[in-house]
Amino acid sequence: MTEAIVLTGAAASRGGAPVWSGVDLAIPRGEFVAVLGPNGAGKSTFLDVVLGLLPPSAGAVSVLGQAPRAARPRIGYLPQRRSFDASTRIRGLDVVRLGLDGARWGLPLPAALSASARAAREKVEEVVELVGASAYAARPIGTLSGGEQQRLLIAQALVRDPELLLLDEPLDSLDLPNQGAVAALVQRICRERAVTVVLVAHDVNPILGYLDRVVYFAGGHGVEGPPREVIRADVLSRLYGSTIEVVETPSGRLIVVGTPDAGGHSGDCGGHDHAHDTGPDPDHAPAPEHLAGPA
């Protein structure tokens, strides 16, 4: 079995309303895949279907060669942006550790008494090191910046050695340098650990250089393929059912023009219209974030 995710004629609906239908896609193992599309096109719904949280209303879904629910222990999942309240007095290390054995009943033994607790601590330190968060992992998570929190949350999703990593908009609230840095980190993890990574993104440009494949949801359907074969005027026009243009800037950015604005939010229309001219979130000053993992 070389496919991580296979959808065959799959459809999904929420509360009786169809989100997308007739989706066929096959994501090979070990690839870095972005899920794109306008707001409400069903990107998060796709993750819910893969996680087994939402059964498909039609068609078949196979995840890591299993039914979605059965494959869940082998999946690492990072839900859509949760920011920790500044008053959350729990260390980053503890948040990562909860990803390892937080679902278990009973109290953990202190590391001094038990070999398995020591092993757990080492595992936590290993993934924290992997995402380059060792310097601040012992600080309360509420006091960390968005980029630092996001790295620790990726470490949390990785701590059980998943074969498939699902990241729901992990770049959403990060400033531009951090978006690139986190994308580079995710690609490195994908390559080094042979983990299949499925990342939901608003804007493909900061991650375009790292991707193997994109899945694009729009107009109640979804298509899949290498980025430059999917983000093309003819493919997207067929998907949206209206004329779409794709412009490539001299620096290699892709700008999608003419998408019917689904949600009315600027910057959400296909994610590409605005490229970066709107700039990163002004609330996130380019503070001394950790731009790259350990060299």
Add this chain to the structure above:
Amino acid sequence: MGVSSPHLGWDLLADWEQLTTYPFMVQALEAGAIVAVMAGAIGWFMVLRQQTFAGHTLAVISFPGAAAATLAAIPVAFGYFGACVLGALALAALGREGRSGRSGESAAIGTLQAFALGLGFLFVGLYGGQLAGLEALLFGTFLGITESQVTTLLCIAIAVLLLLAILGRPLLFASVDGSVARAGGVPTRLLGVAFLLLLGLAVAATAQITGALLVFALLVTPAATAQLITARPGRGLALSVVLAFGVTWLGLGIAYFSPYPVGFWVTSLSFGLYVLVRGVRSLSHIRQQGTNAPHAAEAAA
């Protein structure tokens, strides 16, 4: 003279002997210890889950329960536990509806709280005249604890702490990181209801000693202080228990040798400790920022 009125000296052993001369004082120390340990542990989770308003509401709800039990001439403990368990279930039902918005939830809880206070007022009015009873319900009866009450409190505390030990880790996961916990198979909804019930039991037990209004001296303040001091879950939990226990016994001890009520001392001690820790923290924070400033300037340059 001087034989019956306690006298505080430098000989701690003699002071302790004086303190434990009377059975009512021994029972107060026992009940205080039991309640403090339970409130310290449950309170730590309550503060972490940002459910202090729910906890406060349960404390207020215990008041009509106790007043109704007094009116019906049944043991007050039934009133406390019955009202708090019902209140916990009501809060759980409200939380289910208002899950999407915290503000909607807190408004609903506030409504419940006001109604509970009104009911309590009615029961006290129906009982007629006995205002001394009202004061005990609101501000506690530290020194009127019977031996059988101590036994009941001990049983409840053991049950609550045992359950908390079993649920503790997934509860922590669900409290800190609900969406991931849910995706990882943790029954977050069920844990939320279970925690409200445990909170209800702890509040009912604590309210019997501290009264409905001073519950928070043991439930919130030690936990909040502990969370200011450490962000490690194990240590924070232990510290919260130790602090709650410490202020209770110290408060009882000081009150014994002073003319002022126990409730005042316990609340003042825990409040003083909280203020002290906050002060020290912000001082060290300022100093840290002072030392960090040159680095920030370097980075900007």
